[in-house]
Amino acid sequence: MSALNLSETPKTLSERARAALGNRNLVFVGLMGAGKSAIGRMVAQDLGLSFVDSDHEIERVSRMTITELFAAYGEAEFRALETRVIERLLQAGPRVVSTGGGAFINPNTRQRIKESGVSVWLKADLDVLWNRVSRREGRPLLKTADPKGTLRALMDDRYPIYAEADLTVISRDVRKEVIVKDVLATIAGLANKE
Numbered sequence: 531m532s533a534l535n536l537s538e539t540p541k542t543l544s545e546r547a548r549a550a551l552g553n554r555n556l557v558f559v560g561l562m563g564a565g566k567s568a569i570g571r572m573v574a575q576d577l578g579l580s581f582v583d584s585d586h587e588i589e590r591v592s593r594m595t596i597t598e599l600f601a602a603y604g605e606a607e608f609r610a611l612e613t614r615v616i617e618r619l620l621q622a623g624p625r626v627v628s629t630g631g632g633a634f635i636n637p638n639t640r641q642r643i644k645e646s647g648v649s650v651w652l653k654a655d656l657d658v659l660w661n662r663v664s665r666r667e668g669r670p671l672l673k674t675a676d677p678k679g680t681l682r683a684l685m686d687d688r689y690p691i692y693a694e695a696d697l698t699v700i701s702r703d704v705r706k707e708v709i710v711k712d713v714l715a716t717i718a719g720l721a722n723k724e
């Protein structure tokens with residue numbers, strides 16, 4: 531029979547995840563529509579950490595939307611700005627950072643993320659992603675004749691690279707709160723692995 535230790539109050543899932551994270555950033559990576567921006571914000575709230583979305587920060591500093599930036603300066607300039615912005619955001623941790631889908635593909639950014647935090651790949655299948663991104667404008671990479679085909683090609687190119695993330699959580703068609711809980715449980719599980 532195990533003795534009941536009344537001096538130790540059981541920790542909540544958020545508290546266990548927060549303890550496992552320590553001083554590190556929590557960085558969400560994955561394809562467009564995976565839920566990085568939405569889930570990242572909710573997870574930050576549960577962890578009691580500040581939240582920043584790299585696309586929002588890029589829009590704030592440039593005073594342009596992502597669509598306008600792509601149109602005016604092209605993808606290469608957007609990527610250069612994205613790399614600089616994320617490098618800066620990672621320096622002010624611990625915080626939760628949701629990146630744009632292309633950020634982790636850049637080897638320098640990927641290295642910075644590995645050094646400064648724990649990365650979580652929100653992984654979803656094509657139909658889940660497509661359902662979500664086809665509802666809203668604002669993703670210039672999908673302005674093609676066959677946007678679903680473009681998304682599929684991006685999955686083929688990028689999934690082997692997202693797989694380098696520290697943790698993977700499956701993003702699926704359930705309530706966001708369920709995904710948030712999966713993320714917290716996965717982070718809390720880090721404590722057993724390290």
Ligand SMILES: Nc1ncnc2c1ncn2[C@@H]1O[C@H](COP(=O)(O)OP(=O)(O)O)[C@@H](O)[C@H]1O
Binds near residue numbers: 562663702709
């Ligand atoms: N689990 C979920 N269930 C339903 N809708 C979701 C879920 N996760 C994200 N979404 C919605 O899908 C859309 C895309 O999510 P978003 O967070 O912008 O993705 P990302 O930043 O990865 O491109 C948003 O409208 C968001 O509210």
Ligand SMILES: O=C(O)C1=C[C@@H](OP(=O)(O)O)[C@@H](O)[C@H](O)C1
Binds near residue numbers: 562668
């Ligand atoms: O996958 C990409 O290369 C991009 C993803 C977008 O962010 P989300 O992944 O948050 O949609 C945004 O950064 C830009 O349109 C490029």
Ligand SMILES: [Mg+2]
Binds near residue numbers: 566628629
């Ligand atoms: Mg986003």
